[in-house]
Amino acid sequence: MLCRRGEPPRRTERPTLARPDRRNAFDAALIAELAEAFVDVGRARAVVLAGDGESFSAGADVDWMRSSVDLSFDENVADATALRRMLEAIDGCAAPVVARVQGHALGGGAGLVATADIAVATPDAVFAFSEVKLGIVPAVISPFALAKIGPGAARRYFLTGERFDAGTALRIGLVHEVAADLDAAVDRVVADLLSAGPQAARWAKRLVRERPDGPETARWIAERRTSDEGQEGLRAFLEKRPARQPDGSTWGVHDRRPREE
Numbered sequence: 001m002l003c004r005r006g007e008p009p010r011r012t013e014r015p016t017l018a019r020p021d022r023r024n025a026f027d028a029a030l031i032a033e034l035a036e037a038f039v040d041v042g043r044a045r046a047v048v049l050a051g052d053g054e055s056f057s058a059g060a061d062v063d064w065m066r067s068s069v070d071l072s073f074d075e076n077v078a079d080a081t082a083l084r085r086m087l088e089a090i091d092g093c094a095a096p097v098v099a100r101v102q103g104h105a106l107g108g109g110a111g112l113v114a115t116a117d118i119a120v121a122t123p124d125a126v127f128a129f130s131e132v133k134l135g136i137v138p139a140v141i142s143p144f145a146l147a148k149i150g151p152g153a154a155r156r157y158f159l160t161g162e163r164f165d166a167g168t169a170l171r172i173g174l175v176h177e178v179a180a181d182l183d184a185a186v187d188r189v190v191a192d193l194l195s196a197g198p199q200a201a202r203w204a205k206r207l208v209r210e211r212p213d214g215p216e217t218a219r220w221i222a223e224r225r226t227s228d229e230g231q232e233g234l235r236a237f238l239e240k241r242p243a244r245q246p247d248g249s250t251w252g253v254h255d256r257r258p259r260e261e
Helices: 028-039 062-068 073-091 108-115 130-134 142-160 166-172 182-194 198-210 214-226 228-238
Strands: 002-005 012-017 046-051 097-101 104-106 118-121 126-128 163-165
Touching: 012 028, 028 073, 046 182, 073 108, 097 108, 097 182, 104 108, 108 126, 108 142, 118 166, 118 182, 126 166, 130 142, 142 166, 163 166, 198 214, 198 228, 214 228
Parallel strands: 012 046, 046 097, 097 118, 104 126
Antiparallel strands: 002 012, 126 163
16 A cells, blocks of 8 residues: 655655555565656655665565465566566656655665655665575566666675665665654655755766766756746856746755755
8 A cells, every 4th residue: 555645736745555564565466556646746856765664665465475386487577567666666756756765675775765866864774685585586686786786895795685674785886875763864865855946856877877988068057047947046156046847846056945745
């Protein structure tokens, strides 16, 4: 089950895994809900992915795993493809995605963390790419995990399936911050995202994912400088005032208003 917190219009979407009795392990239904939630986030300027209860996500649900034992090869491909599409939807979400991680993030749960643009974890969070312990491999999550932790760390943690702590996750690049006050840390990240130009933040995410070459980068910056948002942002900076959106909301270096979602 997936909950979406808050009422529209929202500047921050908060899809939340809501199966705390199962440590937010996912099954076919939850995978489909997550994929749908991230396909279109409207005009949201940030998306916070969280899990209810003591754990972010313990990976695959036991009953779902049990049912997969008797699937044919083609049925397994279809099952894995649904998971891949969910991860791609999160990774490719137009708005910046922040993962709020506590407790366990195991197997596919660690894969969810890897799809986020920014991940913040509690000091006692536990991670693992644990698939080898079940005689399988973290194949579907591997493109996202490798992009975060690189092949060096993957050679250890993919192969051993061992659990590792938040400090290690920070060191290898799976998370960006470890904070005892998780909500305060996430709120600070969201506030920074809301202080950016709404389209500029989305373009910055595209810049990281698409990696344009030298000549194309010149076109990208020229497009942003000549856009309405770019013009407003530059003028606001030079005039030492908040930049303003057509809807009345503000952002920018000189915006000191409290960040309301």
